[in-house]
Amino acid sequence: MFFRILTAIACVAGIAGCTSYSGPAHNTDVVTLANGTQAYRVQCLGLLESSKTCMAEVKRICGDKPAMRISSVDHITSDLKSENNPREITFQCATPVAEQPVQPAPVVVAPVPVPAVAPAPAPVRHAPQRKITLQGDATFAVGSATLTPVATAKLDDFVAANQGVDIERMTIAGYTDSTGSAELNNRLSAARARSVQGYLATGGLRASKWDVEGYGSASPVAPNTTAIGRAKNRRVEIQVDGK
Template structure:
């Protein structure tokens, strides 16, 4: 009777409304909490009942939904000491939280850019013939090549790189100054000097035709300094590829 009185007081003080329905071993009320939400209160007050009876009723009411305990009243002994055996439980049935499946983050694969093709090497047309002419390509009376001469020969080698040369003709000439013997010897030395530089630079030919012709075959009159400078020359010519 004592617990019934307490229950009635709880309904009046803290719960806005109570609707009761009972079973053989319990009383179950539908109540409205002060915040306006609906809850349930189950009471198991018989001598042969226990908190297990209350919990079974909680499970029955909520079914598959999880139960959230709001308040509970422990079973009291004759000296008003709690036995940790709740005989009244106020609870709500919670809606189970359904977790949304984690959608996999699509992996965006950046398109692989096609490699930029390397530019084709610029191939220069083979130079068929060049002439080293005048005092700018050789010192006077010398077979030593000047920097101007080696620059022209480097360009000639670069233009004919990779070309299969059947025959490379190198012909040396002088002006008419000096003896024929000296001129022949100097023109041949200059032709060989050009051959040595080209071979060292990597130019390849099946046959090398290297000759010195002295003052023969002038290309200008030997009467003037300009004419004589033109006649002092080395002609390089490619035959076949």
């Protein structure tokens, strides 16, 4: 009788409607909950029955679907003590959640290291070339102030070595051997010195002062008695002073 009273209270308080059917060892009700959904309520009230009987009926009703217990009422002894043996179970058969396919872990691609760009080496700056001598028949044609390719190659190196140098004074001195008249030698040596000056200036060399002179056969560096000595004396000396 006590359980029937509880059942009636449940139908009034939380269940909007009840439909009953019975088995040999239990009573099963199809009930409508207050939220409008349907559920089952199994009662196992016989003296020889237990919660196992109710659970067997729950399993039979739900089959392979998991049972979701909504409420349960424990068996009460004559002194109103609970036996931890539920004899009334209200439940729903939950729809099993379809197993989600296991997504493979994303493949993390390590970034390709960007090779460090080595800084460009600083340009090597050579020490300025202070002095150069154009000497011999390979630097000028015989009796001429025209520079040969050998002479211009040497002057190009000289210009490159002194680019950006603040030159205070550029001295260019032309010389000849002792053959020929003094007037001819002075004129030829000066023409060759001016030819060198023009080439250097065209190449980009700048000087605060240009000292360009022809000295003829003066100041020989070798004897004029041999062809080798005379070739050494035919020369143009270039001197850089200051920065």
